[in-house]
Amino acid sequence: MRRLCALAVSVMCCVSLGACGNGGNSAKGGASKTLTIDQTFALSSMDPQRAFEATGYEVNHSVYETALTYKGSDLTKIEPSVTTYKMNDDNTVLTLTMNGEHKFSDGKTVTVDDIVYSYQRLQAIKGNPSYLLDGITVKKVDDKSLTLTAKSSMPQMPSILVAPPLSIVEKSVVEKNGGKLSPEDGAEKYLTDNSVGSGPYMYDKVATDSSIILKRNPYYTGDKPYYDRIVLNNVAATSQKMNLEGGNADIAENISQDESSKMDSNSFAKVSGMSLSTWFLSFNTYAPNAGIAANTDFVSAMKHAIDYDKILELIGPDTQRPAGLIPFSISGAIKSDPNLTYDPAKAKEYLAKSGYDGSEVKLIYSDETAHLSEVAQLVQSDVKKVGINIKLDPQTPANRLSQSRENKTQISISNWGADYPDPANYVSFLPADPAKDGETKGWSYGKSDTADAIKPYAEAAENAKDEDSRIKAYEDLQHKLDEVGPYIPLYQPSSFVMIKSSLKNVTNNGIWGIDYAAVSA
Amino acid sequence: MTNTAESAEPAAQSPEDGAATARKAGADTAPKRRHPLARYIIRRFFVCVLLVWGVGTITFFLTNVVPADPAAALISDKVAKSNPEIVAAIRHRMGLDQPLRVRYFIYFRNLLHGDLGTSSLTTNPVSRDLARAFPATLELSIIVFVLTVLISMFLGLLAAIHKKTLLDKIIQVFSLFSISMPGFWVAMLAFYIFFFRLHWFSGGGRLDSSLVPPPTVTGMYLVDSLLNDDPVAFTNALSHIMLPALTLTFLNLGSLIRFCRQSAIEAEQSDYTLGARAKGLPSRTVTIRYVFRGASLPILNMTGLTFGALLSGAVLTETVFSWHGIGEYAYNAATSLDLNGIMGSGLLVGVIYIFINFFVDILCGILDPRVRVQ
Numbered sequence: 006m007r008r009l010c011a012l013a014v015s016v017m018c019c020v021s022l023g024a025c026g027n028g029g030n031s032a033k034g035g036a037s038k039t040l041t042i043d044q045t046f047a048l049s050s051m052d053p054q055r056a057f058e059a060t061g062y063e064v065n066h067s068v069y070e071t072a073l074t075y076k077g078s079d080l081t082k083i084e085p086s087v088t089t090y091k092m093n094d095d096n097t098v099l100t101l102t103m104n105g106e107h108k109f110s111d112g113k114t115v116t117v118d119d120i121v122y123s124y125q126r127l128q129a130i131k132g133n134p135s136y137l138l139d140g141i142t143v144k145k146v147d148d149k150s151l152t153l154t155a156k157s158s159m160p161q162m163p164s165i166l167v168a169p170p171l172s173i174v175e176k177s178v179v180e181k182n183g184g185k186l187s188p189e190d191g192a193e194k195y196l197t198d199n200s201v202g203s204g205p206y207m208y209d210k211v212a213t214d215s216s217i218i219l220k221r222n223p224y225y226t227g228d229k230p231y232y233d234r235i236v237l238n239n240v241a242a243t244s245q246k247m248n249l250e251g252g253n254a255d256i257a258e259n260i261s262q263d264e265s266s267k268m269d270s271n272s273f274a275k276v277s278g279m280s281l282s283t284w285f286l287s288f289n290t291y292a293p294n295a296g297i298a299a300n301t302d303f304v305s306a307m308k309h310a311i312d313y314d315k316i317l318e319l320i321g322p323d324t325q326r327p328a329g330l331i332p333f334s335i336s337g338a339i340k341s342d343p344n345l346t347y348d349p350a351k352a353k354e355y356l357a358k359s360g361y362d363g364s365e366v367k368l369i370y371s372d373e374t375a376h377l378s379e380v381a382q383l384v385q386s387d388v389k390k391v392g393i394n395i396k397l398d399p400q401t402p403a404n405r406l407s408q409s410r411e412n413k414t415q416i417s418i419s420n421w422g423a424d425y426p427d428p429a430n431y432v433s434f435l436p437a438d439p440a441k442d443g444e445t446k447g448w449s450y451g452k453s454d455t456a457d458a459i460k461p462y463a464e465a466a467e468n469a470k471d472e473d474s475r476i477k478a479y480e481d482l483q484h485k486l487d488e489v490g491p492y493i494p495l496y497q498p499s500s501f502v503m504i505k506s507s508l509k510n511v512t513n514n515g516i517w518g519i520d521y522a523a524v525s526a
Numbered sequence: 527m528t529n530t531a532e533s534a535e536p537a538a539q540s541p542e543d544g545a546a547t548a549r550k551a552g553a554d555t556a557p558k559r560r561h562p563l564a565r566y567i568i569r570r571f572f573v574c575v576l577l578v579w580g581v582g583t584i585t586f587f588l589t590n591v592v593p594a595d596p597a598a599a600l601i602s603d604k605v606a607k608s609n610p611e612i613v614a615a616i617r618h619r620m621g622l623d624q625p626l627r628v629r630y631f632i633y634f635r636n637l638l639h640g641d642l643g644t645s646s647l648t649t650n651p652v653s654r655d656l657a658r659a660f661p662a663t664l665e666l667s668i669i670v671f672v673l674t675v676l677i678s679m680f681l682g683l684l685a686a687i688h689k690k691t692l693l694d695k696i697i698q699v700f701s702l703f704s705i706s707m708p709g710f711w712v713a714m715l716a717f718y719i720f721f722f723r724l725h726w727f728s729g730g731g732r733l734d735s736s737l738v739p740p741p742t743v744t745g746m747y748l749v750d751s752l753l754n755d756d757p758v759a760f761t762n763a764l765s766h767i768m769l770p771a772l773t774l775t776f777l778n779l780g781s782l783i784r785f786c787r788q789s790a791i792e793a794e795q796s797d798y799t800l801g802a803r804a805k806g807l808p809s810r811t812v813t814i815r816y817v818f819r820g821a822s823l824p825i826l827n828m829t830g831l832t833f834g835a836l837l838s839g840a841v842l843t844e845t846v847f848s849w850h851g852i853g854e855y856a857y858n859a860a861t862s863l864d865l866n867g868i869m870g871s872g873l874l875v876g877v878i879y880i881f882i883n884f885f886v887d888i889l890c891g892i893l894d895p896r897v898r899v900q
Contacts, residue, residue, distance in 0.1 A: 133601060133616075135612055244730055
């Protein structure tokens with residue numbers, strides 16, 4: 006017993022020693038300036054031509070350069086970066102010309118060949134973002150310029166080139182490490198551990214499920230960033246507030262509205278940006294699985310049964326509700342539509358026309374996204390008042406996606422975030438075209454009256470030439486979608502991050518999030 | 527002349543020859559020596575190998591028959607709708623276009639070469655991911671295990687010795703608290719009080735972000751920082767590990783305290799203990815050499831299971847403290863439908879349990895001769 010007591014005392018001494026071990030700089034690490042960011046990772050690949058989620062976009066924006074860019078959080082004006090650009094009159098040929106000297110992290114200069122290779126690799130490897138350059142031919146003109154040629158008018162081409170999947174990689178290094186211009190490309194593994202970009206930072210250590218550490222690119226030709234190291238930690242949203250307030254982090258990206266309102270405004274600040282993400286209800290149109298949810302009168306009943314203002318109140322301040330699927334801050338967004346008004350009486354009329362028998366209708370949503378379960382409950386209680394019985398079905402994000410893709414759902418809460426800030430990025434909500442996309446169980450032209458009703462509006466939007474007629478065409482398209490389409494836009498959340506007040510120049514861009522190189526203290 | 531070879535009487539033997547003959551005769555007739563412990567170990571080892579195969583098979587089928595498409599998590603809506611060749615390419619990359627039996631065969635063939643496949647979540651080989659995550663869990667588990675065993679044996683024995691007194695009741699109530707409280711809640715509370723409010727310990731993660739981790743030797747920061755003579759990293763890593771370690775210790779104490787107490791009470795009431803007391807041995811001697819030793823075997827079994835559970839990773843605690851170990855890896859793999867990650871984690875946990883039980887059984891065999899004879 007005495008020996009056990011002695012052991013217990015030794016253990017207590019170790020615990021006390023641990024309690025004293027806070028902070029301090031490692032003699033090995035030196036006093037480098039480190040910016041620590043807490044984020045709940047959304048990441049499937051660090052390969053810039055494969056990365057398609059928020060975390061990949063944010064990190065790769067600081068590691069790679071693109072031909073064109075935006076400044077800060079302003080998404081209205083495209084700025085030259087590695088190249089300048091010029092579009093021809095019918096928006097089919099975009100010419101890029103090298104703009105100054107840019108160097109990769111191994112000291113080699115960025116060339117036209119690297120840009121051409123990067124774009125062709127994006128097309129060839131058939132990854133998620135490969136569709137961004139669908140129908141575009143990339144060609145080197147000379148050592149200073151290249152062209153991107155579309156089959157038809159494509160005014161959104163410059164916007165596309167800003168997206169992180171259009172990052173410029175070093176051709177020789179990627180080829181040496183398995184890079185190929187085909188789906189058999191084997192460079193993903195190398196590009197997950199090693200960066201080959203010309204941005205202000207480069208990878209130091211990457212563990213895609215826990216933390217990503219960046220260090221300065223010694224050859225970066227732009228303004229030197231303030232911080233030597235960026236540490237991005239995968240931290241559960243519930244722990245981020247305490248980490249930030251306890252001094253463990255400088256920026257927290259996933260604190261909820263409720264929690265942020267309780268933080269000391271002298272010590273912490275909120276940096277907002279309008280997110281490019283719209284949350285909406287989506288109705289399965291494949292009748293054998295969807296049942297009543299495929300009925301257009303039922304969908305119209307739902308459109309008038311929801312109290313949209315209550316949802317905005319629930320999500321928090323700065324939340325907006327575009328009346329279409331295109332969010333505000335992208336041209337073509339609409340503010341209101343008569344088909345999306347809260348009108349229980351009208352909802353009951355449509356419901357009676359639909360022949361709904363009162364049976365349960367499943368509403369599936371991701372159980373990992375903040376507020377979604379409350380939104381689902383709000384929708385359930387609103388539509389209950391007009392006689393619709395909703396059964397809530399929370400699922401993991403992967404399960405929800407899987408069931409949606411297989412057309413096994415009835416109603417789901419979904420979201421769409423823009424890859425580039427142009428209304429053309431939202432054509433995925435249009436009916437499928439069997440001529441282009443093959444036969445599908447989903448909503449498609451030639452199989453549904455509502456789909457065929459949309460077609461002329463979709464074609465008008467695609468073929469519009471000048472900016473004003475484009476915007477009008479997309480607005481008309483959205484009004485038509487509101488009238489007959491299987492979607493109900495619910496809200497566009499504000500996007501914000503919480504930072505220590507001592508930080509400066511923290512911007513929150515709708516495409517890539519935080520620009521690490523711009524942050525200082 | 528007679529045939530002396532056939533009819534000759536055996537030559538008279540010298541005493542030395544006689545002794546040698548007698549020894550040889552003795553050796554021929556003595557019973558063969560047995561090595562029950564060696565046979566026991568070999569037998570158990572082969573059973574373990576079979577169990578590993580069984581665990582791997584069950585894990586494979588349970589993972590691959592879930593009614594969800596693991597490729598869905600990796601394919602965007604735009605691509606899923608209008609780019610079937612991209613969908614096909616991604617599915618081919620993940621091996622999902624093969625029939626189940628072919629995937630089973632490929633999986634086990636690769637397993638024999640130590641290849642657990644590639645994680646669709648991290649794009650790393652699963653073996654590499656597990657090799658990165660496991661030291662974090664191992665480091666935490668060792669500390670928790672030592673603390674849990676020491677404290678629970680101390681309190682369990684104390685409670686047994688002072689059975690039915692106020693001290694015994696206090697210890698039992700404490701153990702009930704430990705068993706009853708939800709782990710996630712305790713972790714959040716500990717994080718809030720001891721890090722956020724009192725600043726006694728560091729926050730989440732294994733090391734302050736401003737510090738460079740020590741060069742990897744074992745992957746355990748405490749060990750690596752000592753090996754690399756980095757006292758700042760050592761104390762900082764210790765400060766980070768103590769809060770999750772104390773939380774997990776608290777959560778594991780309750781059941782082990784009660785088990786130690788019960789085992790000690792049973793040992794104390796056994797005949798050999800009563801005999802020792804009857805002989806007039808001092809109370810301290812009886813406690814240590816009879817009660818403690820008698821209770822050690824069942825406690826050893828229980829602590830083995832506890833260690834196995836710790837090495838499997840505590841998902842909730844690891845999530846709260848951002849301790850990127852096996853538990854968090856397995857959770858992320860499960861929610862992302864990363865099939866290879868799920869199978870790899872499941873197999874690792876199964877192997878851990880199997881081999882910990884194996885070693886515990888061997889230890890029992892060494893400590894208790896009755897086990898090996900049986």
